[in-house]
Amino acid sequence: xxxxxxxxxxxxxxxxxxxxxxxxxxxxxxxxxxxxxxxxxxxxxxxxxxxxxxxxxxxxxxxxxxxxxxxxxxxxxxxxxxxxxxxxxxxxxxxxxxxxxxxxxxxxxxxxxxxxxxxxxxxxxxxxxxxxxxxxxxxxxxxxxxxxxxxxxxxxxxxxxxxxxxxxxxxxxxxxxxxxxxxxxxxxxxxxxxxxxxxxxxxxx
Numbered sequence: 001x002x003x004x005x006x007x008x009x010x011x012x013x014x015x016x017x018x019x020x021x022x023x024x025x026x027x028x029x030x031x032x033x034x035x036x037x038x039x040x041x042x043x044x045x046x047x048x049x050x051x052x053x054x055x056x057x058x059x060x061x062x063x064x065x066x067x068x069x070x071x072x073x074x075x076x077x078x079x080x081x082x083x084x085x086x087x088x089x090x091x092x093x094x095x096x097x098x099x100x101x102x103x104x105x106x107x108x109x110x111x112x113x114x115x116x117x118x119x120x121x122x123x124x125x126x127x128x129x130x131x132x133x134x135x136x137x138x139x140x141x142x143x144x145x146x147x148x149x150x151x152x153x154x155x156x157x158x159x160x161x162x163x164x165x166x167x168x169x170x171x172x173x174x175x176x177x178x179x180x181x182x183x184x185x186x187x188x189x190x191x192x193x194x195x196x197x198x199x200x201x202x203x204x205x
Contacts, residue, residue: 085117091132092116112139118180126196130143130144144195162185
């Protein structure tokens with residue numbers, strides 16, 4: 001006769017036999033699925049944000065590097081704005097008399113023309129030649145227009161001051177008047193640097 005074993009055998013019950021256990025399992029499965037979906041969404045958004053920030057940083061670094069390179073090159077090989085200065089001279093000569101526009105416009109004085117020529121010599125090497133015009137107030141204007149959202153204007157005024165106005169990406173505006181001391185004021189240099197960073201973004205008017 002065999003001895004009986006001391007092992008206790010528990011009855012096996014399935015979740016189908018126990019409705020309470022089945023409901024708990026489904027509940028925790030729902031939680032696991034929800035957490036999984038939320039984590040996937042979080043990591044997806046985080047990845048896209050990091051990717052976008054990395055691209056913006058890279059573009060800013062490239063712009064800064066090009067800016068520094070252009071500044072160095074301009075020190076070694078000064079850019080002669082001969083065409084621009086010739087254009088200034090021709091416009092100033094055509095507007096050198098009072099009432100040159102038939103509407104009592106002020107003349108472009110010789111000192112204002114020379115002032116504008118000095119400004120042309122001081123323009124950063126990384127900035128292309130601007131559109132030049134003369135105004136009824138006796139000023140010589142330099143305009144850079146990329147689009148309706150990004151533009152910059154600098155004026156050589158008869159009183160020896162530089163007037164400037166800029167629009168950057170449609171929502172940031174800056175304007176003012178700075179005295180001329182033989183080189184571009186730092187505030188206007190900052191406008192050129194900012195304009196240079198933005199001009200490649202939108203070239204459609």
